[in-house]
Structure formats: C-alpha cells, structure tokens
Amino acid sequence: MNNLAQLLQDTDSSNNQTRNTAEQQLRDARDQDPGLFVLRCSEAFKSHQLSDSLRPKAGILIKYSLLNSSTGPDALWKSLPPDINQQIKASLLEASSDPNEPVRNVAADLISIIYVIELSWNG
Numbered sequence: 001m002n003n004l005a006q007l008l009q010d011t012d013s014s015n016n017q018t019r020n021t022a023e024q025q026l027r028d029a030r031d032q033d034p035g036l037f038v039l040r041c042s043e044a045f046k047s048h049q050l051s052d053s054l055r056p057k058a059g060i061l062i063k064y065s066l067l068n069s070s071t072g073p074d075a076l077w078k079s080l081p082p083d084i085n086q087q088i089k090a091s092l093l094e095a096s097s098d099p100n101e102p103v104r105n106v107a108a109d110l111i112s113i114i115y116v117i118e119l120s121w122n123g
Contacts, residue, residue, distance in 0.1 A: 004044050008054045030065055035080045038065050042091040045103070052100045059095070059106035062088075066113055074117045089114065 010022030030037040044050050044058035069076040077085065092114070095107035 004040055004058070005050050005054060008044070008050075008057045011057065012053075026061065030061070034065060034069065034076055035084060038062050038076070038080070039084055039088065041065070042088040045106070046091040046095050052103070055095075055098075055100065056102040056106045059103065059110060062110055063106070063113065066110075066117070074120060077114065077117050078121070 007022045007026055010018050011026070013019045013022070029040075041058045041061045045055055045062065047055070050058065066076055071079075080088075089111075092107050092110050095103050096111065098104050098107070
C-alpha cells in the first residue's frame with residue numbers, strides 16, 4: 001500500500017481491470033494490517049495534498065473497515081493502540097472543519113461511529 005492516493009484514484013478508473021486491481025490491493029492491505037490501514041487512510045483523509053474528490057474515499061475506507069471488520073467494529077477499534085486511536089480522532093476532528101463539504105460529512109459519520117463504539121465499552 002505504498003501509494004494510497006494512486007489506489008484511490010484507480011478505484012474510479014473506467015478500466016475494469018485497473019479498478020478491480022486497486023480494489024483488491026486495498027482489501028489486501030486492510031486484511032493484512034487493519035490498524036495500519038485505518039491509520040494510513042486517516043492520514044490521507046486529512047491531507048490537503050490529496051485531491052478533494054479522493055479525500056472522502058479515504059474516510060469511507062475507514063468507515064467500511066470499522067463496520068465490516070470480521071471481528072466486529074468494536075474489536076478493530078479496541079485492538080488499535082491508544083496513541084493510534086488518538087491520532088485518528090485528531091485527524092477526524094481536523095477534517096470536521098474542512099472547507100470541503102464531503103470531507104466534513106464523512107468526518108461527522110466517522111466521529112459518530114467511533115463515539116457509539118466507545119460508548120458501548122462504557123455502557
């Protein structure tokens with residue numbers, strides 16, 4: 001997953017082989033190390049070096065990773081070291097005030113998902 005930006009861009013390709021390959025590489029990276037995958041996606045999500053059309057996709061990958069984890073969303077989030085959780089939360093808070101509306105919307109979704117997960121631990 002050396003070039004997340006390129007893989008995100010390739011998921012929009014009109015070439016089926018390019019799109020399918022990118023999607024498979026993203027799935028493989030998520031399955032190989034879900035924590036690192038979510039962290040890298042959060043870094044891409046907040047990065048203004050990534051195009052405004054690709055940044056929400058990085059956030060959506062976080063959402064899918066949390067919600068579709070084979071062990072459940074709370075297990076994936078709980079398995080991450082606290083410092084990684086804090087970095088991801090900080091990225092999301094930063095993105096929640098982004099000028100790009102789709103980025104803000106995805107950030108709000110992710111913040112609410114994480115809130116529900118953490119609330120269930122205390123609850």
